[in-house]
Amino acid sequence: MSCLETLHDYGLRSIGIGERLLPKTDIDLCDQFVLIGSGLIWNFYFAFFALAFGFWLATLIAVGKASRRKIFQLPARAFIFVFRGSPLFIQFFLFYEIFVLIPKVGYDIDLGFVTITAETRWLTKAWLGATIVLILNTSAYTGEIFYGALRSIPKGDIEAADAYGMSGFRRFRRIIWPTMLRLAWPSYTNEAIFMFHATTLVFFSGFPAWRQSGDALYYASYFADKTFNPFVAYPIIALYFIAGTLSIITLFGWGNRRLNRHIPKELKTKFRFRPQLVR
Amino acid sequence: MHMCADPSTLDGFNWWLCYLTTGKQIMFYESFLTVLALLFLTAPVVLLLGFGGAVSRRSHFAPLRWFGAAYTNVVRGVPDIIFFLFVPIAMDQGIEYIRHKIKCSDWDEPVRQGNDFVVCAAAKMPLGTSPQWVHEVYGFSLALIAFAIVFGAFAANTLYGAMQAVPRAQLETAEAFGMSERQVFWRIHVPQMWVFAMPGLTNLWMILIKASPLLFLLGVEDIVYWAKELGGAKTTRFAYPHPDWRVYYFGVLLVFYLFMTWISERVFVRINRKLSHGQATLGGLTDAEVTA
Numbered sequence: 001m002s003c004l005e006t007l008h009d010y011g012l013r014s015i016g017i018g019e020r021l022l023p024k025t026d027i028d029l030c031d032q033f034v035l036i037g038s039g040l041i042w043n044f045y046f047a048f049f050a051l052a053f054g055f056w057l058a059t060l061i062a063v064g065k066a067s068r069r070k071i072f073q074l075p076a077r078a079f080i081f082v083f084r085g086s087p088l089f090i091q092f093f094l095f096y097e098i099f100v101l102i103p104k105v106g107y108d109i110d111l112g113f114v115t116i117t118a119e120t121r122w123l124t125k126a127w128l129g130a131t132i133v134l135i136l137n138t139s140a141y142t143g144e145i146f147y148g149a150l151r152s153i154p155k156g157d158i159e160a161a162d163a164y165g166m167s168g169f170r171r172f173r174r175i176i177w178p179t180m181l182r183l184a185w186p187s188y189t190n191e192a193i194f195m196f197h198a199t200t201l202v203f204f205s206g207f208p209a210w211r212q213s214g215d216a217l218y219y220a221s222y223f224a225d226k227t228f229n230p231f232v233a234y235p236i237i238a239l240y241f242i243a244g245t246l247s248i249i250t251l252f253g254w255g256n257r258r259l260n261r262h263i264p265k266e267l268k269t270k271f272r273f274r275p276q277l278v279r
Numbered sequence: 280m281h282m283c284a285d286p287s288t289l290d291g292f293n294w295w296l297c298y299l300t301t302g303k304q305i306m307f308y309e310s311f312l313t314v315l316a317l318l319f320l321t322a323p324v325v326l327l328l329g330f331g332g333a334v335s336r337r338s339h340f341a342p343l344r345w346f347g348a349a350y351t352n353v354v355r356g357v358p359d360i361i362f363f364l365f366v367p368i369a370m371d372q373g374i375e376y377i378r379h380k381i382k383c384s385d386w387d388e389p390v391r392q393g394n395d396f397v398v399c400a401a402a403k404m405p406l407g408t409s410p411q412w413v414h415e416v417y418g419f420s421l422a423l424i425a426f427a428i429v430f431g432a433f434a435a436n437t438l439y440g441a442m443q444a445v446p447r448a449q450l451e452t453a454e455a456f457g458m459s460e461r462q463v464f465w466r467i468h469v470p471q472m473w474v475f476a477m478p479g480l481t482n483l484w485m486i487l488i489k490a491s492p493l494l495f496l497l498g499v500e501d502i503v504y505w506a507k508e509l510g511g512a513k514t515t516r517f518a519y520p521h522p523d524w525r526v527y528y529f530g531v532l533l534v535f536y537l538f539m540t541w542i543s544e545r546v547f548v549r550i551n552r553k554l555s556h557g558q559a560t561l562g563g564l565t566d567a568e569v570t571a
Contacts, residue, residue, distance in 0.1 A: 085540040086533045087489040093503070094533055097510075097526035197358035204360065204496055221364055228396045230372070234365040242356045 003030040014038040014213050022212055024226065032223050036237050039216035040244070045127075046199040046215075050134035051192055054142055057135065059177070061143030066150045076143065083140030088133075088198055089205055095133045096206030099123035126207040134202075138195050145191060149184035150176070182259040189252040193245055216240060298519045307505035311535065314491050314502055317423060321487065324427040329434025336439050347435065354432035363493050366425035367418075372396055374404050415500075422497040430487055437479030442468065444475040474554045481547045488539050492532070506532055 009019035011034060023031045064076030083091070099120075106119040122128045153176060161167075161175040181188075200217040203209045209218055216237050223233035283297035298304070336347035354362065375398045379386070383399035391397075400406075405413045445468055453467040495503035510525030 081541075082533075082537065086536040087492050089489075089492045089495075090503070090529060090532050090536060093506075094526065094529040097523075097529055100523075101526060197360075200358045200360050217358070217361065217364075220361070224364070224368065229391065230365050230368045234361055234369075237361055238353070238357045241358060241361070242353075245356050 003034075006030045006034050010034045011038055012041075014041050014215070014219070016211060016213050020211075022222065027223060027227055029232070032220075032233055032236055035219045036216050036223070036233065037240060039214055039219045040240055042126075042202075042213075042215035043196065043199045043244070046131060046134055046202060047192070047196040049131050050138050050195055050199075053135045054138035054195075057139035058142035058146055061139055062146030062150055062180070063172075065143065065147045080140045080144050080147075083137050084144060088137050089201055091133055091137060092130065092201060092205030092207065096124065096129060099129050124207075125210065126202055130202040130207050134195065134199070137198075138191065141191050141194075142188060145184050145187045146180055148187075149180045152183055153179045178259065182263075185252070185256050185259055189249065189256070192252060193248050196244060196248055197241065294519075301519065303505070303509055306500075307502070307509055310500060310502045310505050313419070313499065314494065317419075317426065317491055317494060318487060321423055321426045321430065322484070324423070325430040325434050325483075325487070328427055328431025329436075329438050332431060332435025333438035333442060336435065337442065351432045351435045351439075354429055355436070359429045359490060360493060360496070362429045363422075363425050363497060366428055367421035367497055370421055370424060371404060378404065418497070419499055422494055422499055425497070426487070426490070430483060430490075433483050433486070434480070437476050437483060438472065440479065441472040441476035445471045477547075477551055477554055481551075484543060484547070485540055488536065488543065492536075502532055502535070 007030075010023075010031065012018050013022075013035060015038075022035070061076045061079060064072040065080065067073050067076075102120050102123060104119070104121045106117040109116050109118055123132070157175055157179055158171070161171045166174065200215060203214045203218045212222075214222075220233040220237040224230045227233070283300070332347050332350055334347075335343045336351070338344050338347070375396075378401075379398040382401045386399055388397065405417050449467055449471060450463055453463045458466065492501070492503050494501040506528035507525060510523065510528035512523040513520045
């Protein structure tokens with residue numbers, strides 16, 4: 001079988017398109033590259049949605065923690081304490097068990113032109129359940145990062161905003177929030193890289209891989225088990241992840257440049273690659 | 280206990296008392312010690328590896344410097360769980376391969392046969408005839424090495440940064456006093472770097488705590504293993520039947536970890552206060568000096 005055929009059969013295997021059976025014998029290098037790469041779709045999926053939703057939740061939490069009102073401050077503090085103080089691995093297990101216990105019902109959501117049924121049993125599936133856990137987890141870490149940035153916003157910036165007659169949401173939207181993002185961005189980049197790495201835990205915790213559709217590590221460990229040779233599959237996935245990490249750094253580098261575009265050149269903070277060191 | 284002989288007759292408080300003291304429950308409690316053992320045995324190895332990595336990154340000998348840089352960068356660019364899955368099995372096969380070469384040099388069959396890894400019986404690690412505890416200790420040691428390799432890379436990075444952060448003037452003064460390069464390193468540089476390394480090492484300890492449940496993936500019978508095992512629904516065929524209690528067992532684990540990170544944070548605050556005492560940093564000044 002040529003490598004092109006393998007790509008056709010297994011390229012989208014991780015999302016259920018293509019050949020049903022996984023290769024069992026005569027596993028060659030091409031099989032491993034294609035299937036592990038196919039699994040990477042899930043890693044990107046989880047990382048993307050966790051970060052996309054987590055970003056907004058984290059902003060809320062940071063503002064809540066910085067608030068002077070106890071009613072906002074205490075829940076934000078408790079949320080950060082619980083999700084930052086316990087391992088993501090345990091959170092996956094715990095939430096999976098909670099999702100299993102939730103009664104299986106469907107809710108009709110009327111979108112005007114079409115009605116969809118949202119079912120609670122989706123929560124026990126990795127695509128929804130694990131994403132929710134990842135969102136909660138990343139918002140806690142990001143919330144703490146944003147909170148730290150909020151506290152180090154130069155006083156002068158806020159006083160200048162006051163002098164211009166800005167207040168309330170307008171001041172937040174136009175002065176506080178962009179400055180907070182700018183200050184937090186290097187740490188936030190590290191958090192994004194960590195989130196990308198953490199997506200490999202999903203199919204090794206409570207969440208089952210449905211019809212053997214798993215992420216990159218799921219297939220890598222499948223090959224390592226089948227061939228009893230860890231020296232091929234794991235270096236392949238390591239390569240993929242190094243490439244993924246570098247692309248995240250590039251993407252966030254663009255964001256950093258945009259956020260810093262008004263800052264004089266010699267004051268700009270350069271991003272330093274130090275993943276997990278801020279976790 | 281005597282009254283626990285027939286659990287079906289028990290109810291209420293006594294049932295709980297007996298349930299929580301069964302042999303398997305005791306093993307669950309003991310597995311918490313496994314996690315603590317991992318943490319406290321790994322930490323010194325991590326520091327040692329980190330120190331070695333940091334020193335090799337500063338070495339005058341280029342290949343050693345490249346090795347140090349490659350070690351820290353590759354480990355940090357890849358999810359730690361990949362190393363946890365890779366290192367134990369790779370080490371195991373490496374050890375068995377070397378033993379095979381030494382003990383069974385008369386074998387002419389290849390070690391890798393298709394999808395099999397075949398070594399002679401004498402080269403198996405541990406030997407098939409060894410008692411159960413040897414297997415457990417061996418598995419645990421491999422896990423410990425995997426943890427040490429991963430976290431050693433992070434520690435190397437932290438210590439490297441800390442070594443760079445020691446003010447140059449301090450080292451120059453030592454040189455001016457006529458100390459040799461070695462003396463400057465051990466008497467001035469190393470003692471002074473710790474205060475700069477503390478924030479990074481604190482963070483590293485927290486990450487290590489939160490990575491410890493991954494022991495489960497390495498086949499060690501740790502707290503996650505027992506929580507799954509004991510929490511699963513037990514039918515009436517068991518002495519203590521109960522429905523699916525995994526959610527409570529994992530809840531207990533969550534609380535355990537929250538406690539661990541909380542207590543660690545408090546301890547580190549105290550250590551930091553001690554270390555920065557008398558240092559010319561903001562943390563080293565007394566309140567009176569700061570306000571003055």
